[in-house]
Amino acid sequence: MNAAVPAPRKLRLATTSLAGCFGCHMSFLDIDERLLDLVDLIEFDRSPLTDIKHCGPCDIGLIEGGLCNAENIHVLREFRRNCKVLIAMGACAVNGGLPAQRNHIDLGQCLQEVYLTQPGLVGGQVPNDPELPLPLDKVHPIHEVVRIDYFIPGCPPSGDAIWKFLTDLLKGRTPRLGHPLLHFD
Amino acid sequence: MKQQTLLFDGLPVPFEEGQTIMEAAMAADIFIPHLCHHPEFKPQGSCKLCTVKASGRYVSACTMPAKDGMEVENNSPDLNDKRRTMLQMLFVEGNHFCPSCEKSGNCMLQALAYELEMLTPHFPQFFPNRPVDASHPEVLLDFNRCILCELCVRASRDVDGKHVFALSGRGLKKHLIVNSESGRLGDTDFSMADKAAHVCPVGVILEKRKGFAMPIGKRRYDVDPIGMQVERLANRSASEEEV
Incomplete structure (x- = not known):
């Protein structure tokens, strides 16, 4: 009669930063003491916060950053395979953002200028270690490569916006960002 | 002369002869999304954001004259979906960072x-x-x-x-x-x-x-x-x- 109702299973959340600046992750931490409420509802899988290197089966994946190299695409596909719901978090994931500002420059010329011809460089060389992921010709937003379920724009989205979005999602509501939480800058 | 009115999403709104749908809406504090319209300049209806459904047809609110008894659909899921799609096309066509x-x-x-x-x-x-x-x-x-x-x-x-x-x-x-x-x-x-x-x-x-x-x-x-x-x-x- 009085058997304890088992606590609902915690949802597993994975996060990663691809071609981003970790600003969205910092903004995620800006939910401050609400993190304590959040960890009652979720547990972290792969994330810079746990240092788990590969994503296991998850309920929610939060992706910061766009795609600027081959490794970004591998990681994104790993997240898509494992996450039931995949969310693009921040301007770079949503539309390429700052890294995509190189898209009108030829990649070869860009590498040449940064590593070889820039004033003040002596004996520079374009990095070619086989361990380095190859850069993509252009930077792409993540929805151009895998299906994305939700988008949280902003550079970065505020802690309040991320909190509103996640709590809507965790409580089974359609996530919605109104004025002033929805912004692109 | 009888006051001319049109219906915005069912709401009767009076207007004066010669006003466009956009002008009648603005005078009544009704928002129709728009980009290429500006009250000081001749409307040209090119951005299509102000598309409304007037008497069953898609028209640009900034160029279409208001008519007595006209039924205008403005703030509806169908129109807002179309407007959002037009915005998305504008965003990907340029570099809007x-x-x-x-x-x-x-x-x-x-x-x-x-x-x-x-x-x-x-x-x-x-x-x-x-x-x-x-x-x-x-x-x-x-x-x-x-x-x-x-x-x-x-x-x-x-x-x-x-x-x-x-x-x-x-x-x-x-x-x-x-x-x-x-x-x-x-x-x-x-x-x-x-x-x-x-x-x-x-x-x-x-x-x-x-x-x-x-x-x-x-x-x-x-x-x-x-x-x-x-x-x-x-x-x-x-x-x-x-x-």
């Missing part, structure tokens, strides 16, 4: 994207290569953000009488050009005193040395969403456009 844009927070394109809850550009980005023109001592032209609304073209031609701007090319190749032999703004008689310097709804025509004057949180569309600013939009004058 809001975090580095001086117009951010005061930009109508951005404000409409907020109003219509556009969370993603959805379509593949074009990432066009459009060099900026910094040749003018007072004004920077950043073509990356041009949405081809022709407000600067109309202002310069119809009010300033200078014909500084025009659109050239067709279809995907259509783009804003400057009327000087070099094609550079610095070689025209354009000045900050021109109407055309103050009409851009996005961040193409920018006064130099004035960027980011207003802190985030206090900019025009930080304060109220664009849908709540109908009265200001209806009464705006191009010389006061800039913050």
Whole structure:
């Protein structure tokens, strides 16, 4: 009669930063003491916060950053395979953002200028270690490569916006960002 | 004579003979999303954001005259979906990188994207290569953000009488050009005193040395969403456009 109702299973959340600046992750931490409420509802899988290197089966994946190299695409596909719901978090994931500002420059010329011809460089060389992921010709937003379920724009989205979005999602509501939480800058 | 009225989403709204659907809506404090419309200039109906369904047909509210008894569908899921799709196409066609844009927070394109809850550009980005023109001592032209609304073209031609701007090319190749032999703004008689310097709804025509004057949180569309600013939009004058 009085058997304890088992606590609902915690949802597993994975996060990663691809071609981003970790600003969205910092903004995620800006939910401050609400993190304590959040960890009652979720547990972290792969994330810079746990240092788990590969994503296991998850309920929610939060992706910061766009795609600027081959490794970004591998990681994104790993997240898509494992996450039931995949969310693009921040301007770079949503539309390429700052890294995509190189898209009108030829990649070869860009590498040449940064590593070889820039004033003040002596004996520079374009990095070619086989361990380095190859850069993509252009930077792409993540929805151009895998299906994305939700988008949280902003550079970065505020802690309040991320909190509103996640709590809507965790409580089974359609996530919605109104004025002033929805912004692109 | 009997007062003429039309129905906006079922709401009767009086109007005066000669008013367009847009003018009748604005006078009644009803918001119809728009980009190329400006109360001071002749409407041309090119951006299609103001598309409404009048008596069952899709029309541009800024060019269609209001008629007695007309039923206008405006704020409906169907129309707002279409408008959002048009915004998404505008966003991917240019380079709209809001975090580095001086117009951010005061930009109508951005404000409409907020109003219509556009969370993603959805379509593949074009990432066009459009060099900026910094040749003018007072004004920077950043073509990356041009949405081809022709407000600067109309202002310069119809009010300033200078014909500084025009659109050239067709279809995907259509783009804003400057009327000087070099094609550079610095070689025209354009000045900050021109109407055309103050009409851009996005961040193409920018006064130099004035960027980011207003802190985030206090900019025009930080304060109220664009849908709540109908009265200001209806009464705006191009010389006061800039913050």
